[in-house]
Amino acid sequence: MTMTDPKTALQPVDRVEARTRLKWLRDMMLIREFELRTMQAYQEAKIGGFCHVYIGQEACAVGCIAAANPDDPVITAYRDHGHALARGMEPRYAMAEMFGKTGGCAKGKGGSMHFFDRRTRFYGGHAIVGGQTPLGVGLAFATRYENEVLERGEKRVTLCFLGDGALNQGALHEAMNLAAVLELPCLFIVENNRYSMGTAIERGTAMAHDLSTKAAAYGMPFYQADGMDVCAVYNVMKKAVDRCRAEQIPAFVEIKTYRFKGHSMSDPQKYRSKDEVAEYEANDPIRRLADALIASGDLDEKAFRALSQGVRDEVRDAIAWAEKSPEPDPATELYSDVVREPFGPYGPTTLPEMCGHEPGAIADEQ
Amino acid sequence: MTAVATRQIQFREALREAMSEEMRRDPRVFLMGEEVAQYQGAYKVSQGMLEEFGPRRIIDTPISENGFAGLGIGAAMMGLRPIIEFMSWSFSLVAADQILNNAPKMLYMSGGQFGCPIVFRGNDGAGGQLGSTHSWAVEGLFSNVPGLRIAIPSTPYDAKGLLKTAIRCDDPVFFLESERMLGNKGPVPEEEYLIAFGVADIKRAGTDCTIVSFGRPVHFCLEAAEKLAAEGIECEVIDGRTIRPLDIDTIIESVKKTGYCVVVDQSWPFGSVASEVAAQVYERAMDYLDNRVYRVCSDDVPAPYSKVLEQAMLPHAGKIIEAVKKATYLA
Numbered sequence: 001m002t003m004t005d006p007k008t009a010l011q012p013v014d015r016v017e018a019r020t021r022l023k024w025l026r027d028m029m030l031i032r033e034f035e036l037r038t039m040q041a042y043q044e045a046k047i048g049g050f051c052h053v054y055i056g057q058e059a060c061a062v063g064c065i066a067a068a069n070p071d072d073p074v075i076t077a078y079r080d081h082g083h084a085l086a087r088g089m090e091p092r093y094a095m096a097e098m099f100g101k102t103g104g105c106a107k108g109k110g111g112s113m114h115f116f117d118r119r120t121r122f123y124g125g126h127a128i129v130g131g132q133t134p135l136g137v138g139l140a141f142a143t144r145y146e147n148e149v150l151e152r153g154e155k156r157v158t159l160c161f162l163g164d165g166a167l168n169q170g171a172l173h174e175a176m177n178l179a180a181v182l183e184l185p186c187l188f189i190v191e192n193n194r195y196s197m198g199t200a201i202e203r204g205t206a207m208a209h210d211l212s213t214k215a216a217a218y219g220m221p222f223y224q225a226d227g228m229d230v231c232a233v234y235n236v237m238k239k240a241v242d243r244c245r246a247e248q249i250p251a252f253v254e255i256k257t258y259r260f261k262g263h264s265m266s267d268p269q270k271y272r273s274k275d276e277v278a279e280y281e282a283n284d285p286i287r288r289l290a291d292a293l294i295a296s297g298d299l300d301e302k303a304f305r306a307l308s309q310g311v312r313d314e315v316r317d318a319i320a321w322a323e324k325s326p327e328p329d330p331a332t333e334l335y336s337d338v339v340r341e342p343f344g345p346y347g348p349t350t351l352p353e354m355c356g357h358e359p360g361a362i363a364d365e366q
Numbered sequence: 367m368t369a370v371a372t373r374q375i376q377f378r379e380a381l382r383e384a385m386s387e388e389m390r391r392d393p394r395v396f397l398m399g400e401e402v403a404q405y406q407g408a409y410k411v412s413q414g415m416l417e418e419f420g421p422r423r424i425i426d427t428p429i430s431e432n433g434f435a436g437l438g439i440g441a442a443m444m445g446l447r448p449i450i451e452f453m454s455w456s457f458s459l460v461a462a463d464q465i466l467n468n469a470p471k472m473l474y475m476s477g478g479q480f481g482c483p484i485v486f487r488g489n490d491g492a493g494g495q496l497g498s499t500h501s502w503a504v505e506g507l508f509s510n511v512p513g514l515r516i517a518i519p520s521t522p523y524d525a526k527g528l529l530k531t532a533i534r535c536d537d538p539v540f541f542l543e544s545e546r547m548l549g550n551k552g553p554v555p556e557e558e559y560l561i562a563f564g565v566a567d568i569k570r571a572g573t574d575c576t577i578v579s580f581g582r583p584v585h586f587c588l589e590a591a592e593k594l595a596a597e598g599i600e601c602e603v604i605d606g607r608t609i610r611p612l613d614i615d616t617i618i619e620s621v622k623k624t625g626y627c628v629v630v631d632q633s634w635p636f637g638s639v640a641s642e643v644a645a646q647v648y649e650r651a652m653d654y655l656d657n658r659v660y661r662v663c664s665d666d667v668p669a670p671y672s673k674v675l676e677q678a679m680l681p682h683a684g685k686i687i688e689a690v691k692k693a694t695y696l697a
Contacts, residue, residue, distance in 0.1 A: 073444070106477030116476035123443055124476060131463050134433045138440020145446060149422050150393055171463070174433025181428065337478040338513050340536035343564055343611045349478040 010292045011232040018298035024066060024230050025293060026307055028058035028286045031082045033311040034091050035261075037319060038081065038098065038112075042265050046323075047098040050127075051112045054082035056260035059285035060191045061086040061161075063225070063233025064255075067241045068159055073121050073139040075132050076161035078113035079259075080125030083161060087120040091318035093354040096325045102333070103325030107352050109337065118355055129196075130169030133188065136160025137175045140186035144248060157185045157244045165196025167205050167214065179250035180218040187244055188220075189237075189253045191227065197263045198271040215252035227257030228285045231292075258283075373556060378411045378548040380522035381487075384529035385412070385449060387558065389419055392447060395533055398425040398434055399451030399488075408453045409489065409548055435461035435486065439468045442484040447533060452488030455542060456502040469538040470513030485532045487541035490518070491582055491632050492669055492680055494546060501669035501676075505580065506633030508540055509609050509642065515563055516609040518542040520584035522552035524607055527561030535563070544582045564611030568620070572600035575690050576620040578643055579630040580606045583662075583681045587630050590686035601690060609639055617643065618650045625656040626693045630681050635663035660689040 013021065035053040042051050054061070061082040065074065076083045084094055089105060097104030098112050105115050113127040123139060126132035136158050143156040166172050167190065179186045190211065194201050201208040215222035221243065225236035233255055240251045258280040262269050269277075293299035328334075336347040375383075389395045396419075401408040403416040403426040416424040427434040431452065438448035452458045458465055465486060473481045492501040509516055517532055517539060519525040525543070532539040569584060570591050577587045584605045591601040602620050606613060621627045627647050631640035644659040665679040691697035 075440075104477070106475060106479070109477050110475045114475045116479050118476075118479045123440070123480065124472075126468075128463050128467055131436070131467065134436020134464060135440035135443065135468065137433070138437040138442070139444055140440075141437055142441040142444035142446050145396070145422070145441065146444075149396075171432055171436065174430040175436065177428060178430060178433045178437055182425070337474045339515075340473065340481045340483075349473065349481075351479060352477045355479065 052079040059230035063230040067237035075123040078127040084115040092321040096322035101325035130166035130171040133175035140184040164192040227255040380526035388533040395447040396423040431461040435464040455490040489545040490542035498668035503633040506638040518581040566613035566616040570603040572602035575626040589683040630662040
């Protein structure tokens with residue numbers, strides 16, 4: 001693979017209509033706007049804890065999730081806002097979660113790093129680096145088990161996202177080995193943004209220049225995509241997803257991307273140069289797709305401005321909604337959701353407002 | 367004992383029956399772990415299960431505790447009912463992130479969306495001269511974690527009834543067995559039964575001193591009680607059966623009757639299960655105590671290899687007799 005020259009057109013996408021690419025554009029713009037407002041709210045101390053924004057990496061989540069089916073499980077690490085939104089979580093539930101409000105996707109119990117959404121089969125935001133990868137293999141195990149033992153459902157694949165920082169965690173290697181020996185349809189999708197916090201990939205990862213070696217060690221097919229081109233991500237992922245679904249095998253996907261902002265909200269970024277950041281910012285995946293759509297006549301500047309206004313309004317409404325959502329009441333919330341079967345001090349479990357409070361209506365699982 | 371039964375089976379057979387019955391009842395239940403399938407179980411607990419249930423439900427894993435513990439949790443999030451066998455709970459330490467971060471906290475962190483109905487089970491406590499790394503009694507360590515249940519049976523009867531409850535539980539359960547007890551035989555009825563969590567069993571009734579214990583040391587308590595009875599001291603031996611939930615009510619009721627309390631726990635004394643029981647007894651029954659609570663734990667040292675040193679470290683009947691005599695002002 002060669003990185004697409006930003007000055008040239010994006011990869012052509014087979015069998016994808018312009019309106020789908022316009023939806024990808026809007027999805028990426030929504031994530032961008034959401035993250036800009038997240039940074040602002042964090043600076044205003046409306047959001048606490050650790051917070052990691054997805055700006056620059058939007059094409060990864062949007063392109064990958066577009067290539068999967070709505071009932072394919074998705075799981076990721078702590079930089080999870082983009083995946084949750086790309087998967088279809090409404091921004092207000094995501095924002096309210098970071099505000100620590102009852103209307104949040106986890107009723108204010110998870111925070112920025114622990115988004116979950118049962119309706120969209122988004123199995124979380126997981127904050128211990130690499131810890132989500134064995135869980136992803138378990139999701140893939142469960143889909144296969146449902147097909148083969150419970151004899152129900154269609155063949156599914158699991159999208160298990162990780163950052164390049166997880167490449168050196170034992171959990172990932174155990175997970176990849178298990179997926180290989182048990183033949184589980186789990187796609188390990190590495191969003192390689194080149195830095196695990198402040199450590200450049202070459203400083204922490206053997207064979208950083210050729211991650212196909214990681215896949216080879218476990219006998220998995222390897223795929224690679226330019227993460228600044230959503231069309232390229234989609235094309236590669238479509239191939240990977242289709243093959244893993246049909247053959248019920250794992251795969252390893254590297255998406256070359258870059259985060260435009262710091263690792264977290266408190267990162268002075270002394271480990272990289274401003275020139276380097278500027279170089280990648282010039283290759284902005286949103287601008288590139290917008291330019292391509294304009295060049296092909298599927299979008300004009302006026303429509304683009306309308307899209308921008310639309311996502312601004314949506315995120316503004318999300319913030320207003322989150323601000324109005326009540327603080328959780330310790331008397332009822334502190335001891336609820338600890339266990340499903342209450343005992344001792346523990347109360348009953350309820351689903352977040354996002355799920356409609358109706359367990360049976362959400363999913364037949366569990 | 368709550369049931370009269372003539373059939374005697376081994377502890378390991380009771381565990382196997384519990385798993386097999388639940389697997390016949392619920393196709394979502396599967397067993398995964400090291401050597402559970404083709405080897406027929408490192409300790410023969412799962413002997414014959416591969417033949418009955420096949421390789422899709424009895425699944426061998428590589429030596430990857432962190433990986434397969436996490437796999438089980440992911441599968442449980444999607445509604446399956448995994449039983450994950452640790453050959454030894456000592457090995458669960460390499461899976462700490464999965465079993466302590468993910469299993470017990472998933473429901474809370476997801477705001478009630480994703481539960482984790484999973485059983486982790488295996489040998490706990492000293493196996494017999496295995497040295498420090500293989501002699502973990504994890505109950506002291508893990509009972510500090512909210513969101514999980516810990517069951518620790520002492521008899522085949524309890525093992526079967528508690529394990530069936532564990533497998534049906536909608537929340538994560540840590541099930542602590544003992545290699546030293548797997549061959550123990552005891553009465554187990556043919557007909558189905560379950561034992562609820564949080565219900566202690568009075569293994570021996572008595573009026574003079576309450577002895578509370580969990581798991582294998584319950585037998586040392588019974589041995590001590592037998593010898594003490596010959597000296598005219600009638601001990602009430604309470605088998606907690608589960609540590610979380612803790613049946614503190616039964617313990618308090620007994621302490622109110624006897625006025626004395628000894629807690630016997632094979633974990634290490636600092637921040638131990640025994641410490642927690644003692645604290646709760648003080649909180650709830652201070653005015654009924656005629657002496658302080660005495661604890662009998664493992665000595666506060668790494669488990670040694672030497673047979674002599676290991677025996678010196680672990681709780682045994684001699685230590686319990688001494689503690690009861692001190693507690694009741696007889697020594």
